[in-house]
Amino acid sequence: MPTSSDNFMQTLTKADLITTVETTIAIENHLARSLVEDFFEIIAATLEQGEEVKLSGFGNFTLLKKKERLARNPKTGAKALVSARTVVSFRASPTLKRRFEELAHRMHDQALKKPPIKKPAKELAIT
Amino acid sequence: MLKSELVAHLANRNPKIREFLVKKGVDDIINRMIEALLDEKGRIELRGFGSLSCRYYGPRRAHNPRSGEFLTAAACAKPHFKAGRILKARIINAPIIEDNLDSV
Numbered sequence: 533m534p535t536s537s538d539n540f541m542q543t544l545t546k547a548d549l550i551t552t553v554e555t556t557i558a559i560e561n562h563l564a565r566s567l568v569e570d571f572f573e574i575i576a577a578t579l580e581q582g583e584e585v586k587l588s589g590f591g592n593f594t595l596l597k598k599k600e601r602l603a604r605n606p607k608t609g610a611k612a613l614v615s616a617r618t619v620v621s622f623r624a625s626p627t628l629k630r631r632f633e634e635l636a637h638r639m640h641d642q643a644l645k646k647p648p649i650k651k652p653a654k655e656l657a658i659t
Numbered sequence: 660m661l662k663s664e665l666v667a668h669l670a671n672r673n674p675k676i677r678e679f680l681v682k683k684g685v686d687d688i689i690n691r692m693i694e695a696l697l698d699e700k701g702r703i704e705l706r707g708f709g710s711l712s713c714r715y716y717g718p719r720r721a722h723n724p725r726s727g728e729f730l731t732a733a734a735c736a737k738p739h740f741k742a743g744r745i746l747k748a749r750i751i752n753a754p755i756i757e758d759n760l761d762s763v
Contacts, residue, residue, distance in 0.1 A: 595755050
């Protein structure tokens with residue numbers, strides 16, 4: 533279970549990205565808007581065609597094939613067949629991973645009073 | 660598709676913005692997203708696309724299955740992407756092309 537040591541969260545939205553682009557490359561608002569919207573639209577359209585998107589320094593949007601499976605409605609317990617499908621997953625690039633590691637250490641230092649114990653995952657980051 | 664190809668596509672669709680500015684814009688979008696995920700411990704929500712959030716996993720007890728020795732696995736944090744409803748629906752029948760697996 534993911535936990536956040538901090539309840540205060542800010543959400544970055546498309547509007548924030550538009551403002552960022554508008555100021556950093558000094559273009560009109562409607563051009564910045566179309567740039568940001570096309571950015572995500574091109575990624576989505578590429579994935580839709582079955583091609584993965586690799587953004588160096590950020591990460592890869594990869595596609596995974598899922599087989600048909602039986603699932604249960606957790607509320608009613610009724611079985612339901614989930615059809616075979618393709619899903620998207622995001623893999624952070626090595627540079628981003630490293631920065632997240634540093635963040636984890638900082639967050640851990642802040643949350644030292646109550647270190648939660650987790651079940652071991654498949655890949656262990658052992659110090 | 661690589662970042663350079665994405666920039667080329669974007670430049671095509673936005674002829675009013677010069678290509679080097681498109682390139683810079685793409686880098687700025689990415690950097691702003693990284694900044695938001697890391698420095699504000701926050702979330703990114705993109706309507707129609709999905710959301711990215713930072714998941715923090717505290718340190719935990721792990722053990723080496725071969726030696727049975729107990730270790731402490733360090734705290735880690737990972738970015739997590741959850742596809743939005745619209746994107747999921749668009750992707751659900753996507754074929755998977757394996758051709759650019761080795762292009763990085």
